[in-house]
Amino acid sequence: xxxxxxxxxxxNSVFARYxxxxxxxxxxxxxxxxxxxxxxxxxNERILIGDKAREYLEKDPRNVFGSFKRxxxxxxxxxxxxxxxxxxxxxxxxxxLKELRNFIYTGEIPDSIVITVPASFDxxxxxxxxxxxxxxxxxxxxxxxxxxxASLAFVNKTTEKTDRKWLVYDLGGGTFDLxxxxxxxxxxxxxxHEGDNFLGGLDFDNRIISRIIIPYLDRIAAFENLDHDLHxxxxxxxxxxxVLQKKAEEVKLTLSAAxxxxxxxxxxxxxxxxxxxxxxxxxxxxxxxxxxxxxxxxDIVRLVLERNxxxxxxxxxxxxxxxxxxxxxxxxxxxxxxxxxxxxxxxPTTAIAAGAAYFAGTKRxxxxxxxxxxxxxxxxxxxxxxxxxxxxxxxFVAEATGKIDNLQYRLTRADGGYDTGLRQFxxxxxxxxxxxxxxxxxxxxxxxxxxxxxVYHDSSIQIVSGKYGILGxxxxxxxxxxxxxxxxxxxxxxxxxxxxxxxxLKTTLTKSVSKTIHTASGDSIVIxxxxxxQGAIPSSNLSIGIIEIKGDQLSVDLVKGSDIEITLxxxxxxxxRVTTYLMMSDQEFTNLxxxxxxxxxxxxxxxxxxxxxxxxxxxxxxxxxxxxxxVSQRLSALINTLNDAEAEARTIxxxxxxxxxxxxxDKKKFVAAQMDMLTRDKLKxxxxxxxxxxRNKAQDVLVSHGxxxxxxxxxxxxxxxxxxxxxxxxxxxxxxxxxxRKIINPIYFRTPAYLISIYHYYAxxxxxxxxxxAASLKDKGDRSIANSNYEELRYxxxxxxTLLPRKExxxxxxxxxxxx
Amino acid sequence: MRTVATHLKIxxxxxxxEKKLAHLSGAESTQRHLARIRDHFNELGFQIHVPLxxxxxxxxxxxEASIAGTSTEDLVITDVIKPIVHLAEDGAPLLLQKxxxxxxxxx
Numbered sequence: 016x017x018x019x020x021x022x023x024x025x026x027n028s029v030f031a032r033y034x035x036x037x038x039x040x041x042x043x044x045x046x047x048x049x050x051x052x053x054x055x056x057x058x059n060e061r062i063l064i065g066d067k068a069r070e071y072l073e074k075d076p077r078n079v080f081g082s083f084k085r086x087x088x089x090x091x092x093x094x095x096x097x098x099x100x101x102x103x104x105x106x107x108x109x110x111x112l113k114e115l116r117n118f119i120y121t122g123e124i125p126d127s128i129v130i131t132v133p134a135s136f137d138x139x140x141x142x143x144x145x146x147x148x149x150x151x152x153x154x155x156x157x158x159x160x161x162x163x164x165a166s167l168a169f170v171n172k173t174t175e176k177t178d179r180k181w182l183v184y185d186l187g188g189g190t191f192d193l194x195x196x197x198x199x200x201x202x203x204x205x206x207x208h209e210g211d212n213f214l215g216g217l218d219f220d221n222r223i224i225s226r227i228i229i230p231y232l233d234r235i236a237a238f239e240n241l242d243h244d245l246h247x248x249x250x251x252x253x254x255x256x257x258v259l260q261k262k263a264e265e266v267k268l269t270l271s272a273a274x275x276x277x278x279x280x281x282x283x284x285x286x287x288x289x290x291x292x293x294x295x296x297x298x299x300x301x302x303x304x305x306x307x308x309x310x311x312x313x314d315i316v317r318l319v320l321e322r323n324x325x326x327x328x329x330x331x332x333x334x335x336x337x338x339x340x341x342x343x344x345x346x347x348x349x350x351x352x353x354x355x356x357x358x359x360x361x362x363p364t365t366a367i368a369a370g371a372a373y374f375a376g377t378k379r380x381x382x383x384x385x386x387x388x389x390x391x392x393x394x395x396x397x398x399x400x401x402x403x404x405x406x407x408x409x410x411f412v413a414e415a416t417g418k419i420d421n422l423q424y425r426l427t428r429a430d431g432g433y434d435t436g437l438r439q440f441x442x443x444x445x446x447x448x449x450x451x452x453x454x455x456x457x458x459x460x461x462x463x464x465x466x467x468x469x470v471y472h473d474s475s476i477q478i479v480s481g482k483y484g485i486l487g488x489x490x491x492x493x494x495x496x497x498x499x500x501x502x503x504x505x506x507x508x509x510x511x512x513x514x515x516x517x518x519x520l521k522t523t524l525t526k527s528v529s530k531t532i533h534t535a536s537g538d539s540i541v542i543x544x545x546x547x548x549q550g551a552i553p554s555s556n557l558s559i560g561i562i563e564i565k566g567d568q569l570s571v572d573l574v575k576g577s578d579i580e581i582t583l584x585x586x587x588x589x590x591x592r593v594t595t596y597l598m599m600s601d602q603e604f605t606n607l608x609x610x611x612x613x614x615x616x617x618x619x620x621x622x623x624x625x626x627x628x629x630x631x632x633x634x635x636x637x638x639x640x641x642x643x644x645x646v647s648q649r650l651s652a653l654i655n656t657l658n659d660a661e662a663e664a665r666t667i668x669x670x671x672x673x674x675x676x677x678x679x680x681d682k683k684k685f686v687a688a689q690m691d692m693l694t695r696d697k698l699k700x701x702x703x704x705x706x707x708x709x710r711n712k713a714q715d716v717l718v719s720h721g722x723x724x725x726x727x728x729x730x731x732x733x734x735x736x737x738x739x740x741x742x743x744x745x746x747x748x749x750x751x752x753x754x755x756r757k758i759i760n761p762i763y764f765r766t767p768a769y770l771i772s773i774y775h776y777y778a779x780x781x782x783x784x785x786x787x788x789a790a791s792l793k794d795k796g797d798r799s800i801a802n803s804n805y806e807e808l809r810y811x812x813x814x815x816x817t818l819l820p821r822k823e824x825x826x827x828x829x830x831x832x833x834x835x
Numbered sequence: 836m837r838t839v840a841t842h843l844k845i846x847x848x849x850x851x852x853e854k855k856l857a858h859l860s861g862a863e864s865t866q867r868h869l870a871r872i873r874d875h876f877n878e879l880g881f882q883i884h885v886p887l888x889x890x891x892x893x894x895x896x897x898x899e900a901s902i903a904g905t906s907t908e909d910l911v912i913t914d915v916i917k918p919i920v921h922l923a924e925d926g927a928p929l930l931l932q933k934x935x936x937x938x939x940x941x942x
Contacts, residue, residue, distance in 0.1 A: 058907075066899065067896055070899070070901070074902045074906075074907045248905045249905065253904065254903035254914065257903060257937050258937060430897075430928050430929060431930045432896055432919070434896045436894070449894065453882075454923075454928050455928075523870075525871070580871075596867070
């Protein structure tokens with residue numbers, strides 16, 4: 016079957032395909048719209064078709080052409096100034112049809128096509144349309160009248176099968192067409208038609224400007240000749256006119272759904288001052304200014320009815336087609352004035368193309384395509400361009416050898432933001448490719464022969480802008496900030512700049528204060544920036560900058576939970592500037608750290624030594640439990656080093672000028688690194704095991720009890736698995752595990768089977784200090800299960816949990832950083 | 836997709852606010868917050884670009900432009916009504932919204 020249908024419109028064209036009972040409307044790969052403006056432009060040796068060409072339509076009439084459908088079948092042609100050639104309406108229509116072929120993303124190349132034509136087209140005009148189809152490379156072209164196409168789209172949406180008459184009312188952007196269609200003996204036919212070639216939605220927009228906005232402006236200031244100054248291309252307000260056009264269109268669209276729409280814009284008043292204009296337009300006001308236009312269409316309907324001696328009640332319905340029929344008053348007034356049922360069963364903008372596709376789906380192809388054209392092997396292309404760039408555009412060159420007669424090329428960017436248009440290919444291509452900043456810019460080069468067949472295609476052209484590349488030195492280590500780890504009563508590292516990032520670097524973090532700092536207190540916030548492995552503990556990394564903001568520096572108390580913004584900037588020479596902004600007090604502190612000056616704060620050093628002492632002690636205990644006695648022994652040796660270091664640190668004054676604090680800092684770092692090395696692998700291993708156990712359990716639970724959203728979240732998390740497991744960071748693995756648990760826990764709690772086993776776990780425990788309360792809850796729990804009262808069971812589980820004693824732990828007294 | 840559409844509406848309103856505040860004297864203290872909002876949009880994958888003052892050659896298709904004045908050569912963007920918005924999807928940027936702009940010839 017032919018399957019493909021095109022609505023070749025005066026203003027816009029649409030391409031559709033029929034497949035297995037459904038119609039798909041193709042989208043333009045550049046811009047993703049369903050409609051292609053029927054506009055062709057010839058500028059600077061490029062052929063532009065569609066939206067880009069339309070931008071120039073008004074201003075470059077010698078080289079850009081639209082509405083050529085009106086001239087089909089006539090002797091009229093277009094002189095194109097820039098290429099010094101004549102183009103006929105058929106030529107231009109063929110170009111639009113060729114461009115529509117690009118919308119197909121499946122790789123199919125249709126040889127046969129159905130193209131729609133207005134009911135008013137005579138034989139000559141219709142043949143001209145066929146000719147355009149052949150010129151576009153289609154071997155077989157079937158024509159279909161637009162009202163029939165719309166009716167087919169309608170009929171395929173309903174179950175009406177009996178003989179009927181109806182009207183097709185097509186109000187587009189620039190034209191109005193009315194057709195009277197009947198079905199008789201199973202055949203559909205247009206029996207009458209009428210129209211107005213200069214009436215459409217654009218006129219509605221213009222009425223908003225001329226009859227609402229201009230009068231409003233004339234009321235607020237004494238403009239000399241506002242209308243002229245807006246519309247004339249040299250006029251003072253010409254730029255504003257285009258702004259108003261866009262705004263008026265938006266107002267019109269808004270009023271289709273709402274009763275008021277607001278409009279705002281700036282205008283320079285006659286006295287030189289700038290005024291911001293803002294007012295509401297109601298639907299009633301809008302309807303008032305377009306009333307005569309809509310009534311004109313209704314009069315045309317009456318004319319057709321009279322001519323055919325028909326009463327409204329003899330019509331099945333009136334089908335609305337064309338974007339402008341979305342305007343509510345169009346539908347209301349037709350129903351009111353004509354008393355005919357208004358049908359909005361079909362999408363007005365794509366109905367004709369859809370109908371053409373339905374028709375195409377019933378027609379067998381008669382055409383057999385000829386032998387394949389010139390193959391790729393006749394052409395060899397060498398490309399040259401920078402794969403990495405810091406600029407906004409990059410030079411691209413391509414040279415060809417082989418058969419290069421009558422070829423055209425086109426370069427497009429994958430996101431649709433760049434398009435060279437079709438250009439003559441003379442063995443060498445030179446273009447400036449526009450780049451998106453900080454992105455992988457993917458480009459596609461296509462080369463076409465004279466029949467518009469694709470003979471070469473390369474979509475591997477990729478230019479990375481801004482991200483990688485040798486800007487300066489790469490960072491040899493991670494740069495991290497130290498934050499509170501309240502859960503473990505210690506601190507941990509958060510990544511700021513990753514190892515191998517290119518300098519210079521800048522980032523801003525927002526952190527919240529984890530404890531209240533009073534202005535009069537001796538308490539402080541410490542911002543510690545460290546260089547080293549993010550997975551290691553803070554003490555083993557090199558502190559490259561410390562800022563301590565004390566209470567007495569604050570203008571107001573810094574309340575727990577309030578935000579602080581920390582902006583970190585590292586230059587190519589590794590100078591670090593830290594700007595700390597306290598939102599509560601609106602205070603900013605800036606500190607600059609240079610690599611030559613090392614920073615050791617003796618109080619912090621003491622804290623770190625104490626913290627390390629506690630950590631090493633814990634690890635010794637753990638190693639003994641695992642019977643890893645050698646590890647335990649080596650760790651014990653570190654305790655001695657720490658004890659000596661602590662004793663010495665207590666004798667150093669805060670402003671000591673000797674090197675002693677740096678030596679102690681080194682000692683501390685050494686101990687931390689040793690401990691880290693001895694224990695890190697163990698931690699990572701156990702984190703990995705925990706992750707796999709959790710992940711596998713989660714997979715089972717999701718299959719049987721998870722919903723789609725949970726499954727999607729889980730599979731998104733799994734995408735990170737490979738990268739995180741191969742990295743060196745235990746916290747990252749633990750975090751992934753926690754995130755999986757967060758997805759699964761609600762499932763456990765809502766699934767009766769799991770809920771019951773959770774309850775049984777709590778019920779089996781003996782450790783409840785308040786045994787009688789626990790017993791009573793267990794009774795209730797058993798009864799809830801018997802009554803299948805899971806809401807109650809959830810409550811009981813929570814109660815039992817809170818009854819359990821808190822674990823007691825030996826804690827060192829650590830001040831922490833104050834940020835989390 | 837509905838969420839993306841809503842985000843786009845918010846981005847367009849944010850752009851309007853940014854534009855207005857740029858002309859308001861005494862509004863410098865809001866710059867920080869505007870920058871933070873932009874950062875948060877970036878975190879969600881949205882890249883907002885205001886192409887004011889940029890060239891508008893024949894090859895540029897990331898905007899819908901109206902041309903003020905008479906000439907169509909050497910166009911530059913003089914007004915931005917809606918910004919260009921990209922959405923990063925697996926590293927490949929998607930053009931979510933074409934910028935709506937007014938252009939004029941430099942000559």
